[in-house]
Amino acid sequence: MGGLPEHPELWAFLESLTPGEALSGTVAAIERFGVFVALDEGPAHPLFPGVGFITYPELAWQRFDKASDVVHVGQRVTCEFLQFDTWNLEARLSLRAMQPDPFQEFADRVAVGQELRGEVSVLVPFGAFVRVADGVEGLVRRQDLTTGPAVADVVRVGEEIAVVVREIDLGRRRLSLSLQQERPAESR
Template identity: 65%
Template sequence: MNPREFPELVAFLCSLAQGQPMSGTVSAIERFGVFVKLDDGPEHPNLPGVGFITIPELAWEHIDAVTDFVRVGQHITCEFLQYDTWNMEARLSLRAMRPDPLLAFADEVAVGHQLRGTVTKVIPFGVFVRVADGVEGLVHEQDLTSAPQVGDELTVVVIEIDRERRRLHLASGRG
């Protein structure tokens, strides 16, 4: 797209400030993200909305189905992240409007703490275990005492909490 052909859209996108809340209606759900028709601002000449949310920016937790979080026609409020100059759209984050559950978890739980959790995913090098709402940690295969399956309950021990990278490292516990 040639930005010179759409001066109103460019002016609108350039006027946005990072962190600014923006409201709109989900106009389309694609395998790569969600288009949002913003309440304020011009129409997009080619896309179903000026706003766009990538899959990772929808929620803090792992996403299996986008429709578990948003649906077409739903009115939402997001945070503006940046102006995508290639697609001439506003990149948005829905998850930024909610507190990060891992940070709240890290404030309450220390390394060495033993927890119960549910296996959510089995991968070649370990398993992911949900230990709180929106909080999953990885148990590496060398830290497993058995071969759990999805849905199994496990006792785990917190090995490391990496706030910056948003990672939780766990090991199988006793009991």
């Protein structure tokens, strides 16, 4: 669409929005590329089911398989306005921004070196992700798990294991873990 000037009312509405502002509306459609929201305020979109749009990463802090695990058509939502997408004439929104960040809350109460218990949630070629709190997963690297051919030989999805916090990277929202018995010695 490229910022169609023939929709001056919509353009003016979107330009009037401020990043961080809360906008309410109703989930109008769930697509494979994101979620459309029909906003309570402002004009309708000339082509799309809603002026508001939420990309998948902005739906929730937690991992999910499909958008319908988080929202459903007809659901009322309040989102944070991120930016005016001038190409599509959309208000880019974040639903997760309206919820506390579980990673930040975790980082505020946990320290490097702390022992935790968690459930193995996903096995990947480079290690295993372990859920240590609601919405918080950390990676135990493959080399910390096994020298054998497969991570699955050591841990299974759903298994509860003891881990140690190696690193908390707030900027990248990454948590590095090791197995409790693999904790590095003081002399290393």
